[in-house]
Every structure is written in structure tokens, then in C-alpha cells.
Amino acid sequence: MKTSQFTLLSLLIFPALMSCLGNNVVAEHASVVQDSLPKKTIKDTISITAVGDIMLGSAYPNKLGLPPDDAVNSFQQVQDDLHGDVIFGNLEGCFLNQGKSTKCSDTSGNSCFAFRMPERYAGIYKAAGFNLLSIANNHVGDFGAAGRKKTTAILDSLQINYAGLTSHPFAFFEKDSVKYAFCAFAPNENTVSINKIDSAKALVARLKSQADIVIVSFHGGGEGAKFEHVPRRNEIFYKENRGNVYAFAHAVIDAGADVVLGQGPHVTRAVEVYKNKFIAYSLGNFCTYGMFSLKGSNGFAPLLQLKINAKGDFLYADVISVKQDRINRLTKDENATAFKKMAALTDADFPGHGLRFENGQILLKSDLDKVPVQ
Template identity: 35%
Template sequence: MVQRATGLFFLIAGLCFFGTMHSHAADCGKNRNTVLSNQMLTRAIPFLKVKKTDSALVYLDKAVNADPCNISALWETGWAYYQAEKWQKVCELWGRVKELQPSTPGLSINLKMAQDRAAVQMYLDTVTLSNDVHIDTVADISQTISVTAVGDIQLGRAWPEESAALPDGGPEALLDQVIPYLKDDITFGNLETVLSNTGGTMKGLRGKQGIFVFRVPVSYASGLKNAGFTVLGTANNHANDFKTEGMYATMNALDSAKILHSGKTGVVASWNVKGVRVCMVAYSNQESAYTVQDSLNVWKRIRSLDQNHDIVIVSFHAGAEGRQANRIKDTVEYYYGENRGNAFKFARWAVDAGADLVLGHGPHVLRGMENYRGRLIAYSLGNFSSYKSFVTDGILSYSVILKVSLAKNGVCKQASVIPLVFNADGKPGIDNDKNAISILNTLSTEDLKSTAIVFDSSGNVDFTK
């Protein structure tokens, strides 16, 4: 099952919804200065386009105050507060739009997203902080759960049509050389594409560097299921490539294929494996997901999940990208000016709050792994697949399939890596030269010192010895 919310969550969501329903229609005939409102809106738009939210809101708030029934001002101000993650304010503004012009394109689905986000935040505000977190470091051998994990799954692109590139035979053909290694109790990956048959994008193309918006057919969900994936993270910088509609289309496609998932705020995968209660929650730096930068809510969300599950798996999409982004440091990372979070601090926060397995991705290159408090942290699993989209040469041509054996109480017992190499099209295959093992060991020992995980020449490590 996918745990979307608790009963309290639904109660709070209802309060948020009804909070948008009070009438503003009577205000429209009084004290309206539409000319001033539009002037303020015009001044705000350039700031909105470059996500200078605080500067935009200086003018947008004035636009709404000048004319509380200016639908364009209400709509754009709602988006500014959306960027600022002020969800109750978004609900208020877009609730007014719904009352005045319910047919506004995109209103219904985006208002639903804002209401869900407001409900999540209101729920987290009820969670009490506690530093009294007991973390077992001795394995409970009564049951063992085997997890297979991979990094960024990119499957080609169906849009724009003039430069579309999709693999013949779909995901199963693209992954045919590695599928035999994916079957497990739990098989995880980061789905870095939208699953949708329709839709355009608000994102621009980045100069001559290629197309950085990804959408593949809905049918690819069943291909991923057949390949062996049981749970996917959808919290990443491409989850919203095709707007909110694309995000919901992806969730619906995964639900139909019976693949568990977490990505959108409020959606946590929760299920039983061999009698063990397991959950997976995904984080990124994007406003549609639980965010890696929000340390207080990171702690609260993971802590609350740990109290109701035996094993908590945390997925996170963070850090800079590319061949120069393979080192892990205790610092905030930026990519094209965007705050991508402090991956090192986030991962350890997660374990301190109760996470049992922390799986990183996003840099598109391998980073080190460590055993921190008996829990395995993989700071970046690199790419897993990329059909004619990502650069896959040099150090970017190597990756791994990670296999982890977890005790019932989350302690890591054994781990192994299967080295991968990509061909020119981004198709993964087994690397018989095992380059990734030496790459990982070097990165881990240099960056993580005493907690570094060092694999033997076959790619194995045993923590029980």
C-alpha cells in the first residue's frame, strides 16, 4: 500500500479546504483600484520568473491589496507563496480564485497540491521534537530483509516530438543486461522522468547543453514493474517537468502498475515485507517534495515514521551534478545557482532521527558510502540508465547496483555492489573490469575516513565479522 496520510492528516486537510471557502464576492464592488493592482503585478512578474520570491511579493501583496478580486494578481501571488512554501496563504489566495473564476486553467489540481502541502505542514507542526532516539547497533537476527537499490533511472524522452528518443522495446529492452540482478525483497530506484502521454512543460531548454525535461509513456511503468522494481522515489528535479498534471500522472501510472512510491509531499510508501513493517520516504530540494534543507521537518517526519515501522528507508536527491561532483563535503552545494542542500548533513540527520538505510542520487556520478551508527548511507548511486540524454563517458560511465542485507531492526549486516558500465546510448551493462569498486573505495576512504565502507575485490563487505 501507499500511505498517503493518516486520519489526522485528512482532518487537517479538510480544515484547510473549508478555510478557502469563505466568501469574497461581496468585496469586489468596494475599494478596487484595478489600475494600481495591474501596475504592481507588472513589476512583480520579472522577479517571479527568476524565483526572487521576496522581491516579487513586495509588489504582489500590494497588487492584491489594491484589488482583492484581480484574478491574475491572486493567481500569481499564490504562485509566489507556493515558491516560498507558505501553503496556508496559497490556499487562501487560490481559494478566492476558485470562488471568483473556478474555470481558471490549472486551478483545481494546483489548489489540491497546495491543500495537501498545507495539511502535511499542519500535521508536522503537531509532532513533538525529542532527542531521545534509541538506535540499535546490534543486529536483530530474527529476520533479514534484502534490498537492491540503484540511482537515477532515466528512460529516454518523448517530448518534444522533433527530438524524441525512446528505446526500442521500452524499459525492459534498455535494462535487459541488468534485470537478472534486480529481483529482491525490495528493489528501489530514483525515477527521474515523468510518466505521462500528454503535456507541455514550463521549463526552458538549457542552451546547447541538451534537453533537460523528461517524459516517457505511461506504459513504461509496467516495464519497470516487470524489470523488478517494487518501490520508486519520485522526489527529484525532474518530477515537475510537466507541471502538477505530470506529477499526478506519474503517481497514477505507478499505482496502476502496483509500484509503491514516495515523492510528492504527504506520500510515503508503507508496506510489509516478510512480516517486517517497512516504509520509504523521498526527499529533494524541490518545493513539491519533502525538502532536504528543512532540518526540523526532516527530523519530525522520519522520527514519526520510525515509531510505526521496523525499517525506514530514506531516498534523497541532492548535491551538485556532473563529473566534478563526486566528492562529499559537509557544505551546502549549488548547481546553476540553485541550493541543492547539504547531502552529508541531511543523511546523518536522517539516521539520527531513525532512518535505517539512506540512498542518495542526483549528482549523476558515484559518491562514497559509509556505515554510520550501523546504518548504510550511499551518498550517490550515480546513474542507472539514461537513453540518449545524460552524458555517460569517463567517470560518468561507471555505476553500481547496491545490495544490502538489513536486520529486522535496521542494522546493516552485509552489503555488495555489482559494477556497471554504460554504452554510448546510456544502456547499462555489467562491468567485468569492476572499475566502480575501486572508484567507490577511493571516494569513501578519502571523504569519510573512519566510517568509510570498503568493499573487497569482489564487491562485498560483511559488517557481522
């Protein structure tokens, strides 16, 4: 008898069983029916492409902060590399056509940073392939509730998944029969707090019970070249507690997270594999225009192409190094600066890490001979 016929017959005879045999026997019969159903299987290899901060140009305090091509070519040099099941980035700012900043005055000049991308720029993210964005950061609230509300409404309309606000702490989405859960954290007002680790663990555990793969993003740590290393303590920057990113990343993996993706320092940081799960501690400035500093380390970043298995365990990653400057904007870096920096910082911050950095790839040393170099 086919499974579908058996299941239908079972449904028809359940009432009789209830009256004649009692609840215990019915429960046993239901278990047999369930066991006869096909088990869910998901793909062997899942591809997650991840980048750091993205802000394509701000019209505040005036339109001089917008790129000359109106941002349409922002991702042109890396478009072929933005592919995978999940394409992730950190949305550093809000989508809003007009309005005054709740953080900066119109006369603040260069001492205050408020990012308001024109609403039409959201379509550029969609066209580039991004299907997952973190909005947990220190710029999503630059224009108050109006900016947050408009941003979430636009992302909803474009069917781009997002999370990170207290009003939108997590998201579920499905791709090729894999159910993903995503949550994002930051130390900023109206975002889900990176500093409440117990609450973060509880949320991740709940999401893991309902999804195959859980991706966690955080915006934390000090900013700039002085903060390239991962300290195992709270990072205080401008008198603000930017979190203990090491403790946070390990805690959410303990709770069930499969991938942890960090931003915030505006520079590349180390990576780690903890309990077979991948952590990127900072993916740097990926595509930023206007008032972002691109000097030194701030001008280089990785484009991470991560591969995990059906259990969420790390397989390997390809790293494409990119760079930015005021004239050429986002381009590939033939010197692989971000990749080399990531390797050196991982050696320094996590001695005995068990990873190998070679030819633009991150491999487990134990699996070196199993993964073809591309």
C-alpha cells in the same frame, strides 16, 4: 489454557472487572493479557537492492529520444540481479503521453532537459521487479501538475510504492511480515525539502514509530565529475542550494532511519556506516537514455545489493558495477569501475571508516570473517 482461549475469556470478564475492581486493576489485567500474546518477530536478514537514476527514454521534444526497442530490453543485462525484499530506484522524470513542458520550450534544443516517459514504460519498471521508487527529484515536475498526477496514478495502479512529493511525502508497505516506511527528499519545487532538516527528522521519527524499517532517499548535491566528493556543507549548483547531504543523512539516522540512499550528482559517491546504518551518498546514473551525459564517471554506476538485520543494522553489501554507452546501453562492467570508485572515494572522504572493500563486497572490518564471499 491456550492464549486464544485466555484472550477470549479476558474480553468476557472485562465488564465485570470494570464495575467491581476499578480502572487500575483492569489496566493491570490488560497488561497481563498483552504480555501473554506472542511477540512479533521479523526475518533475520533483509535484502534491499538499490540503484540510482532511471529514465528509459523521453518522447519530448520528439520521439527521437526513445530507444529503438521501445525500452523493453532496458534491464535485460541485469535482470537476474534485480531481486530482494525491496528493489529501489530513482524515477528521473514523469510518465505522460503528451503535453508541453512547463520548464522547457519546444525550441530550447539541447540547453534544456525535460523528461516525459511514455506511460506504457511504467510496466517495464514493474516487470523488472521495482517495488519502490523515489519521485523526489528535479525532473518529476518537468511537465507540471499533469505529469505528477499521471505518474502517481500509474504507480498506484501498478502497486509500486513511491514517495517524495509534498502531496505524497511517505509510503508504508509490508513484505514478508516486515513493515517498511519510505520517505524521499529533494531541493525542488513540490518535493519534500532536503533543506528543512528539522522537518525531515520529525517525519522520520513519526514513521519509525509505525514501522520496522525506515528507508530514506534523497536527491541532492552538485552534478558531474567535479562533485564526486561528499563535502560537509551545502552544495550550490547553478545557484540552487542542493543541500548538505552529509548533515541530512546523519540527522535522519539520528531520528530513526535505517537506510539512506542518495542520488543527484549523476556519478558514484562514497558510502558510510553511521551508527550501524548504511548511507550511499550517490548511486549515479543507472539506466538512462537520451539526453543524459554518459562521459567519464557519468557512465558508470553501482547496483547495490544491501543486507541489513531485523534492527536495520548494516551486515554487508554486494556491489555489481554497471556501465552505459549510446550503443550498448546498460551492461555489466567487468572492470568493476563503480566499485573501485566507491572504495577510493570512501577512503578519501571518510578516513577511518571501518569498512573493507574486497571482491565486490562491502564488509565491516570487524565482521570480515563472518560473511562468506559469494
